[in-house]
Amino acid sequence: MTPFVRIQNIGEFIEQEVTIKGWLYNKRSSGKLRFLLVRDGSATIQCIVSKNDIPAEVFENCDLLTQESSIEVTGRVSRDERSPLGYEIQVSNLSIVQIAEEYPISKKEHGVDFLMDNRHLWLRSSQQHAILRIRHEVIRAAREFFDQRDFILVDSPIFTPNAAEGTSTLFETDYFDGKAYLTQSGQLYGEAAAMAFGRIYCFGPTFRAEKSKTRRHLTEFWMIEPEVAYFNLQDDMQLAEEFVAHLVQSVLKNRLPELKVLERDISKLENIKAPFPKIHYREAVAMIKKENPAFIDGDDFGAPDETIISEKFDRPVIVHHYPAAVKAFYMKRDPQEPEYALAMDMLAPEGYGEIIGGSQREDDYELLIGRIRDHGLPVENFQWYLDLRRYGSVPHAGFGLGIERTVTWICGIKHLREAIPFPRLMQRIYP
């Protein structure tokens, strides 16, 4: 028996006979030679079948193979300068696991809708493979970052009895004799957990029923949300910039080949080191007004406004002190200038827009209950949340980072639907 080897480790087996198990990615031929490009999920390698070196039956089997047929290939590993991987396999035997039917995804270009209909197969292509490996690295590095800082993972529920910030954007679902809603943020539960553990994060899917049809929106996306007791806005911004820098540097360190597959401009990522520029809302408005005179001071930024700000910097920029009127009820106001909230957003460069939203939370019971009423929210649903301000309330802050937006930016791809294995969009719930 020859050893069963993953292609990514093939360099350890030079001039040895090995078996690889995978799928036929592509096939070329020249007379009495067959070139089989075989992928196994770890990498792709070219296998050469020479008619004169092997039994006739094995050679004939090569011509039966269709794209994505599953095969086991045995042969001798050699170095080869012509190979992108650096290695080839001279085939001595080949067994067919299954002959694939005509594969819908060809080597030429396809449209987005067709590829999304075939998302379950599209995942096999090299670009999608690279993106999802980078997604894996972003998530791994995110957990590593918080784990190293003694944060405890405390996940929040998916079913919730009420809205965090309003009811218009929630998915409603039957819950026995009543209604439940799919969560749009784990934050309120994160605050409860922070009062229990000091520093926590939650990581899970969140849901927005907004009818958004843009390249920046999904109806189901993943968010990682740290929450820290005794943190103020400054602490929160510092945590956020160190966090994002860690994510980018981890991808550069561990997924450089994948970035190259995506033809990402690496120099744009190498800049991403803390500290990041931080500007007050008022400064941001001044910058926007130079290019968009129609912008009204006091409004939230639109996507074009975010781009105006972010293109001024070579790394993510944090905008803080947004007008309280455009922000959520739970955000604390600045005692010095109460019209502004102790809120911050982080905007990714190159026009990728908001990847983080965070704030210091209102910790005063009376002020918080007033905000809940001002926003027309049912106070009775927030009794447990208000309890956090009755039993040892402390200053605290946190933020949420959108995984898909972050992956989209790091990968330098156009649309975040490719940054999640099976995207859920307003117009798509299949496959």
Add this chain to the structure above:
RNA sequence: UCCGGCGUAGCUCAAUGGCAGAGCGGGUGGCUGUUAACCACUAGGUUGUAGGUUCGAGUCCUUCCGCCGGAGCCA
């Protein structure tokens, strides 16, 4: 919800109001170093739907459906 764009072969696209076409993929054959290999031959069509204008509609007009992008909202 609003604004804009697009629906032609399995896929990506072409076709001035006048014979429905190419590349890829499929099939057959050829080639001993191919790199989205190449060469030859071949099969493949209710032009999204319903109506209208016209001697004649893939093309012009209207309806509906689907998709894409953007706005709003947000991660």
